[in-house]
Amino acid sequence: xxxxxxxxxxxxxxxxxxxxxxxxxxxxxxxxxxxxxxxxxxxxxxxxxxxxxxxxxxxxxxxxxxxxxxxxxxxxxxxxxxxxxxxxxxxxxxxxxxxxxxxxxxxxxxxxxxxxxxxxxxxxxxxxxxxxxxxxxxxxxxxxxxxxxxxxxxxxxxxxxxxxxxxxxxxxxxxxxxxxxxxxxxxxxxxxxxxxxxxxxxxxxxxxxxxxxxxxxxxxxxxxxxxxxxxxxxxxxxxxxxxxxx
Numbered sequence: 001x002x003x004x005x006x007x008x009x010x011x012x013x014x015x016x017x018x019x020x021x022x023x024x025x026x027x028x029x030x031x032x033x034x035x036x037x038x039x040x041x042x043x044x045x046x047x048x049x050x051x052x053x054x055x056x057x058x059x060x061x062x063x064x065x066x067x068x069x070x071x072x073x074x075x076x077x078x079x080x081x082x083x084x085x086x087x088x089x090x091x092x093x094x095x096x097x098x099x100x101x102x103x104x105x106x107x108x109x110x111x112x113x114x115x116x117x118x119x120x121x122x123x124x125x126x127x128x129x130x131x132x133x134x135x136x137x138x139x140x141x142x143x144x145x146x147x148x149x150x151x152x153x154x155x156x157x158x159x160x161x162x163x164x165x166x167x168x169x170x171x172x173x174x175x176x177x178x179x180x181x182x183x184x185x186x187x188x189x190x191x192x193x194x195x196x197x198x199x200x201x202x203x204x205x206x207x208x209x210x211x212x213x214x215x216x217x218x219x220x221x222x223x224x225x226x227x228x229x230x231x232x233x234x235x236x237x238x239x240x241x242x243x244x245x246x
Contacts (some may be wrong), residue, residue, distance in 0.1 A: 002106070004103075004106055005106050005109060005110055005113075008106060008107060008109075008110030008111075009110045009113055009114050011110070012084065012110050012111055012114040012115075013114050013118070016080070016084065016114065016115075016118070019080050019084075020080075020114075020118035020122075023073070023076055023077065023080060023118060023119065023122050024118075024121070024122035024125055024126065026072065026073055026076060027069060027073050027122045027123060027125070027126030028125070028126045028129055030065055030068040030069060030072060030073060030126070031065045031126050031127070031129055031130030031133065032129075032130070032133060033068075034061045034062070034064040034065040034068060034130065035058075035061040035065075035130065035133045035134050035136070035137065037061075037064070038056045038057070038058075038060050038061040038064070038137060039061075039136060039137060041056060056137075057137045057138045057140075058134040058135065058137040058138045058139065058140035059140055059215060059216060061130070061134045061137055062130060062131065062134055062140060062144075062145060062148075062215050063212065063215040063216065065126075065127075065130045066148055066152060066211055066212055066215060067212055069123070069126075069152060070152070070155070070188065070205075070208045070211070070212065071188070073122075073123075074155060074156065074159050074184060074208070075181055075184050075185070077115070077119045077156060077159050077160060077163070078159050078162075078163040078177075078180040078181055078183070078184040079163075079177040079180055079181055080115060081111075081112070081115040081119075081159070081160045081163035081164055081167060081180065082163040082164070082166050082167035082170075082173075082176040082177050082179065082180035083167065083173040083176055083177045084111045084114075084115055084167065085108065085111055085112075085163075085164050085166075085167025085168050085176060085238070085242065086167045086168075086170050086171060086172060086173045086175070086176035087173055088107065103243070104242055104243040104244075105239045105240075105242065105243040107242070108164070108168060108238060108239050108242035108243065109239060111164065112160060112161070112164045112235060112238065112239075115160050115164070116156070116157060116160045119156045119159075119160060120153055120156060123149055123152060123153060123156060124149065127145055127146070127148075127149040128145075130145075131145045144214060144215060145215075147214050147219065147221065148211045148212075148214040148215050149211075150221060150224065151207045151208075151210050151211035151214055151219065151221065151223055151224055152207070152208065152211040153224070154207040154223075154224035154225075154227040154228050154231070155204075155205055155207045155208040155211065155227055157227065157228060157231040158204045158205070158207075158227040158228070158230050158231040158234070159184060160231070160235075161230070161231040161232070161233075161234035161235040161238060162180070162183060162184075162187075162204070162230070162231075162234050163176075163180040163183075163184075164234070164235065164238040165234050165235075165237050165238040165241060166179045166180045166183065167180065167238075168238050168241040168242040169241060187203070187204055187205050188205055188208070190203055190205075191203050191204075191205040191206065191208065191209055192209075195209060201223075201226060202226065203226070204226065204227050204230045205227065206223055206226050206227060207223050207224045207226070207227045208227075210223035210224075
């Protein structure tokens, strides 16, 4: 790794010392809440309704955790990544950075790398913690949790890359964050509408859909290839766009 890139990554991690830990905390809360709801549901429901719902276990809690991660955590990742890209321009600190022998694309790469690393680290921590906590509901294979997390990681890579591209197009953090949030929601809606159709395999959130399915059945990791391809192309586009912006 180039010394300039390493220094920029550490700079970004220090400046986002509130955003990135908050992201990990949200994921941990989502996992803990999913397990707690499944555990407490039989006691919360009126006695006459308890026999009407199937018995819930660890599988249901973990499925709920990954679904909440797709809907909430990925939305936060989109906003955090996009605003990170726009921050230097909005605050006028990009010119100060470029006064040193630092290339624009390295600045963008450092932002994208730090956001991706923090997001994947948060997912790994929260997934393992949720699996461990879910054991109060009964046994569940760790291998299935890891496979679902790997598939979700591909969706995180796409979310970071697409949000980085949007962030490089806007000069204000509010505009960047709003556009990234809108794109994420639209992508999830499109994926849901295409579910069961061959078109779903071509959409960027296909691995999100498969991550949820992997909790209950065997799913191939090949489902991650489509979003990873999108992520690679969008990441390159983000670096080029950021390098050429004025």
